Amino acid sequence: MLEGNVQKSWLLIAIYIEEGHSSTDVYTFLTEAMYEIGKRWQENKISVADEHLATATCDYVLTRFQLSQHQLLQRHRALLFCIEGEEHYLGIKMIAGLMREQGWEVKNLGANLPLPFALKSIERWDPDVVCLSVSQVHLLPDLQKYIAEIENMPQSPLVLVGSRLLNKHDLSASGSSRTIFINHIQAFKDWLLINNKESSTQDKMLAMGEEI
Ligand code: B12
Numbered sequence: 001m002l003e004g005n006v007q008k009s010w011l012l013i014a015i016y017i018e019e020g021h022s023s024t025d026v027y028t029f030l031t032e033a034m035y036e037i038g039k040r041w042q043e044n045k046i047s048v049a050d051e052h053l054a055t056a057t058c059d060y061v062l063t064r065f066q067l068s069q070h071q072l073l074q075r076h077r078a079l080l081f082c083i084e085g086e087e088h089y090l091g092i093k094m095i096a097g098l099m100r101e102q103g104w105e106v107k108n109l110g111a112n113l114p115l116p117f118a119l120k121s122i123e124r125w126d127p128d129v130v131c132l133s134v135s136q137v138h139l140l141p142d143l144q145k146y147i148a149e150i151e152n153m154p155q156s157p158l159v160l161v162g163s164r165l166l167n168k169h170d171l172s173a174s175g176s177s178r179t180i181f182i183n184h185i186q187a188f189k190d191w192l193l194i195n196n197k198e199s200s201t202q203d204k205m206l207a208m209g210e211e212i
Pocket residue numbers: 027028030031034035037038039041042048051052055085086087088089090091092094095131132133134135136137138160161162163164165182183184185188
């Protein structure tokens with residue numbers, strides 16, 4: 001990915017899939033590669049330009065992988081986005097891919113979405129679940145505002161928050177029982193599988209989230 005070699009990067013992933021690895025494995029593999037890139041950038045071993053190239057290559061591989069997947073019948077709706085000021089969108093793109101793969105109708109609004117636009121989209125589209133992503137510590141106070149406003153909406157969708165920051169920060173007090181925090185893609189996949197199998201109501205989804 002650091003070479004910007006999209007064909008080679010895709011080929012590696014294609015071989016990985018051929019070996020029998022699941023989509024969660026693919027996403028975990030790419031997440032770890034990007035974390036390693038962050039580490040090298042922090043250690044001044046690579047530049048911001050290298051990081052941008054790797055991001056673009058990772059994005060290409062993700063798109064190609066997601067296009068190669070089959071769609072199931074769509075039963076639930078999810079709206080996904082990163083909160084305002086947050087440009088790190090690869091995580092939410094992976095989450096969107098997993099949801100589509102499990103038969104969700106997904107709208108991924110991507111990076112940096114101001115709260116009023118998020119609320120308008122929820123009002124208009126009425127999703128069952130709203131997924132939020134945040135990667136930077138200084139944005140955590142804003143995350144609380146998003147959660148509070150979304151929880152107060154008459155549509156009252158379930159809110160799912162995911163972030164690498166959850167490994168270090170306990171955000172559970174930021175939302176009511178209608179908000180679920182998931183820090184790892186495998187835990188998210190488990191949540192999806194349980195909900196797809198057993199539930200069609202939001203209350204049931206919530207109960208499953210609490211178990212995880
Ligand atoms: C690539 C990258 C960039 C790219 C972003 C490209 C893009 N469009 O996404 C660029 C170069 C633009 C960038 C910019 C910046 N970055 Co940057 N970046 C990274 C890097 C190297 C990788 C991020 C990534 O793509 N990871 C891979 C994805 C898949 O992982 P993830 O987001 O964690 O998502 C996984 C889970 O968290 C979870 N998940 C995520 N969201 C959700 C949502 C739900 C609902 C669920 C269930 C799960 C879930 O599942 C995902 C899949 O496994 C990280 C290093 C790191 N350790 O993360 C730094 C990092 C995130 N960046 C950082 C910083 C500081 C910045 C800048 C402020 C730098 C600057 N001075 O300009 C800017 C901020 C830009 C902005 N306004 O957002 C810091 C954040 C520090 C902090 N804790 O606050 C990090 C950690 C680097 C570091 N070690 O200092 N960055």
